Amino acid sequence: MSYEVKLSVYEGPLDLLLHLIKRLEIDIYDIPMKELTSQYVEHIETMSILQLDELGEYLVLAATLIEIKSKMLLPVHEELEEVAEEEEDPRESLVERLLRYEQYKKAALQLEASYEEERQHFAKLPTVMEAVEEEETFNVFDLVTAFQNMLKKQVKQEPKKARVGRSSVTVEEAVAHVLAKLERHDGACRFDELFETYDRSQLVMTFFAILHLMRDRQVRATQQRNFDEVYIEKR
Template sequence: MNQSYYVKLDAFEGPLDLLLHLIHQYEIDIYDIPVAQITEQYMEYIHTMQQLELNVASEYLVMAATLLELKSHMLLPRQEWQDPDEEYSEDPREELVQRLVTYRTYKQAAQQLGEMEKGTNQTFMRPPAVLSGTEPYEPVQEKTLSIYDMIHALKRMNDRHRWNEPLETRVKTGEIPLEERMTAVLETVKHHDNGIAFTQLFVYPSRSYIVVTFMAILELMKNNDITCRQEESFGELYVFYSLGD
């Protein structure tokens, strides 16, 4: 009996992380969140994750319910939720905003500590050397990609092309071995010195093929065999072969 191909990704950090990603991506003021817009975008991500049978933790669904409730609340005329006996009535978004601000503070602190640790690990001492005829090295600044950027790229691919065959409700185990797909993706990327568009790695319009290809890309990135770059928000993602250190 075939079992479903169920994917668990450690890269998902939680619903607040996804909300912060959306706020940054759409350049939204965290203190004045357009609830209808953020709810719509959040639900699109959840739908895509479920469609690909990624492991959507219950906390994502709880946040989805919270956003939908908040959206319905905000759609009411202001006088229906404002206490007439008070000059000031708490904004229904206030609790969510405070949670996001607190989460962002801790996230930024963790990132700074991570950068400090990384910088320390890359510090080496060596005797002075004379370098002549060389150009000063300027590191290339690239947009840091998250798991949500990858999911968004998949969603855009789906919206543009639509899968022609009826999608199975379950992805069957063993239909496409992950290791085999990883090898194929790596070989494809190796033959493109200037990188290959992320969408070009998804040749066949079947859910099993798309899910396993997506997982293969994530595993290869985790192993530092390939890198994925995006020049700007909403731009095309490109996959490059990693030459190593």
């Protein structure tokens, strides 16, 4: 099974880290390393199941997070407490990287916006403009989180005995299944309701089908607020 997923909005591990910081409403200058590292590691474990992009660079950052977390957990002797306070916070270099990356990303978006604005200044024959829908605010990292939560529910509900067979479901068949399920639910249903099997490969193919439909703008994912249920609905 091979299905490459690459979304241009998210370019690597620092994007994932910034996404988690925003989602968990963490102060970037006072990062709780235990919570952030745990969330990050869970996320890349799920990404490895889904085979989303190359995980090498994500694992490198995971090692960095674990190292920082370990340094912060080391006990400080009473006599050395004053010296420790004067030493550099182990999170400082990470915060600097994140802030610098965020600045570069904002600058890149501003340059892109300027380029698009300049393009409008060239004279051209009038053309019929199609209505443009709003950009999706939901992103692939949110969807991976929803898949991760669904897997946790599956583990609790999975029968003790299950017959294991080879799965031959294609993305096209999974797409048809998702659309049929949405039709039966008046065009919208909870994300986890689209997964009706305990077979891991079929679960993955259903996830890819949802991404495929989102890419083609046939469906969209919605969530009222952080940690709420995710819904998939037809456009």
